[in-house]
Amino acid sequence: MLLRHHRGERVWSVLYEPTPEDEDARRTHRELGRLTQERTSHTNRISSLLVLHNLRPNVIIGGRDWARWWERHCEQVPPILRAEIERESARLTLVKQQVKAMEVERRQEMANGKQPLVAQLVLLRAIGPKGAWVLVKEVFGWRRFANRRELAGCLGLAPTPYASGSSQIEQGISKAGNKRARALLVEQAWSWLRWQPGSALTEWFNRRFAAGGKRMRRVGIVALARKLAIALWRYLQYGEIPAGASLKPAA
Template structure:
């Protein structure tokens, strides 16, 4: 683009880029700055929008709004918008971990409230699905009138707690990626040997099925390592 402008006008113009903060992170901003371009990331909520246009949202209108905000910002107009401070890559990673943890905690609360709501409909008010020993205590739970819980409700609560496609998609992807990384960096571990043996028995097929099974086993093994210090057999652990 700069070369085209130079060829047509014999003048070199700077390139100034503005973008809204979003899920893509800040890597585009870093690439643009590394190439010598001026880049800004704006908080979309800080841009004043006409009340009439609030009901209409298209890419063209959003682009025009960003251009007007950038021009006003470059002119030095106060309070026209709020530009974000770009964190370092390490800070961005730490923020992402914190955000993912908050999302998981919110989903955990939602599932807990849903279970409590289903039990409340049967007259059960003293069961906490987040306490230890909840599985054992669940077998003794009775409805408000002394009956066993309906079978369909028991099946709903007592289903497989593995990595299902109906669960958190981002968490599922992270766990599967972790399993692939484990195979790459811990090839001599017992879990990696188990995976390779099972895949070899099937002639190299069903890798996707087996990687899910490996992820389940890896979660349990890592939990034992974190909670009780049980090192995974054959794993290389840094001192």
């Protein structure tokens, strides 16, 4: 079988692993995701502690007006709780600074032309820079797919039918692939319906699922996410713009 494989026959599935450079390139958006969750956690914690004393800020916690608001109301909070809130605020400030620094660095890389695939994806309406970055770094930037089935299997969007005798059951998608890219593609599918109303993908969804109930639309959006992933792969691999899709106007 090894000899047949080297002669070009397709006798098995080949596992492609990322290079150390490809693996390292995925650290940025993953760390940003964790920092964003941490920022939300600190904000919610401060808000919950303030509610204990019936304090509900009319400003953004950690924002530009937060220090002035806290200076006016900190005396209404017991001293130990006050110290805890101030420590939470300090950690929140640090997290926000790190997020801002990483986002600036990422924007500079794109502006300097160091991320051509990301820039190519961003040209499509409904695809933003953050989503394009994740899709390229997690899937499209280093994986090589021979067909759409390999792509769907990598994302966990492949069907898993079960058949035994006369019993045939469709068990839904496998969810065995890259969960970050899969979750993002579902979000991108909803965004695609909004920003690409004249595309063939949107018309297909409206024809098949839009008239159904909530459950049918949830099933349909996963199917649309799979079709969208294939369309984006063809767009990056072969330059095929998805049928009926529009590009963003030149700046």
